[in-house]
Amino acid sequence: MRIIAGRDRGRRLKSIDRGDVRPTTDRTKESLFNIIGPNIGGVRFLDLFAGFGGIGIEALSRGAAEVVFVERDRRNAKIINENLAIVGYEDDSQVISNDVLKALEGLTGDFDLIFMDPPYEELELYNQTLDKIKEYKLLHPTGIIIIEHFSKDTIALPEGYDIIKEKKYGKSGITLLKIREGEE
Numbered sequence: 001m002r003i004i005a006g007r008d009r010g011r012r013l014k015s016i017d018r019g020d021v022r023p024t025t026d027r028t029k030e031s032l033f034n035i036i037g038p039n040i041g042g043v044r045f046l047d048l049f050a051g052f053g054g055i056g057i058e059a060l061s062r063g064a065a066e067v068v069f070v071e072r073d074r075r076n077a078k079i080i081n082e083n084l085a086i087v088g089y090e091d092d093s094q095v096i097s098n099d100v101l102k103a104l105e106g107l108t109g110d111f112d113l114i115f116m117d118p119p120y121e122e123l124e125l126y127n128q129t130l131d132k133i134k135e136y137k138l139l140h141p142t143g144i145i146i147i148e149h150f151s152k153d154t155i156a157l158p159e160g161y162d163i164i165k166e167k168k169y170g171k172s173g174i175t176l177l178k179i180r181e182g183e184e
Contacts, residue, residue, distance in 0.1 A: 001054050003087070004030055006061030013083045015052045016075075024055055024117065024148060028169045032146060033062065035165060035176065036113065040064050043112035046138065048100050048129060053080035055115050060089045068111075069095045070103045100125075104132040110140035117148040127158050134160060134179060145177040 001015040004026055024032070032055075033040075041063035047056035048070050056067040067089075071077045077097035084090050096103045100118075114133060118125040126147065133139055144164065149155055151173035157163070164176040 001052060002026070003058055003061045005033065006058070006063065008057075008061040008087045011061075011087055013052065013054060013057060013086060014079050015054075016079065025169070025172065028148070028172045028174065029055065029058060031167060031169060032148075032174055033058065035167065035174070036144065036146065040113065044068075044109065044140075046070070046107070046111040046114040048104075048114065048116040049118045049125075050080060050095075051076055051117065053083050053095075055117070056080075056093070057083055057087060057089065059113070059115075060092055061087070064113075065092065067093045068107065069093065070100050071095070071097060072099050073097075101128055101132055104129070104136055104138065107136065107138055109138075110143065111138055112140050112143045114139060114143065114145045115148070116145065120150040120153070123153065123155075126155050130158050130161060130177075134158075139179055141179075143178070147175045147177065149173050149175065 001013045003011045042065045045059040045064045045067040050069040050071040056069050069080050074097050077095050080095050151168040160180050161177045162180050167174045
């Protein structure tokens with residue numbers, strides 16, 4: 001796993017070969033950041049189901065002001081902290097080791113970008129997470145939610161969300177959403 005652009009381009013990050021963690025491929029990561037814009041300077045970024053933290057650290061390397069990582073598995077959260085130390089982003093980030101749905105209750109403020117990559121087989125987590133994001137008003141009115149999912153899955157969205165863009169990259173798919181105006 002490596003950082004593909006920004007201040008720390010080319011830096012390798014720690015990861016462990018485990019079947020339950022699926023790091024986003026470089027191709028998908030590059031395409032994702034091309035879609036949302038290569039310069040994300042100053043944004044607040046929320047990385048849900050963060051795994052080893054590759055997406056959030058990529059956002060920091062590209063200029064995000066703050067990234068909050070939420071990862072349930074304590075071993076993975078430890079690796080996120082180690083990766084943040086490798087690149088020196090400890091002061092610009094927070095790692096929460098908790099279930100995503102529980103962690104969302106304790107978050108405050110508007111996030112400009114929210115990335116979520118739940119386990120592909122747990123489709124109910126997509127809607128549950130989106131419902132909580134809207135309930136707790138965590139997305140800035142002009143913010144975007146990015147969902148990584150299995151490319152063959154169709155995400156049935158809860159009421160109040162609109163799809164901005166959908167892309168497929170091999171086994172992975174990316175869906176960008178916004179909260180429908182008046183639904184905030």
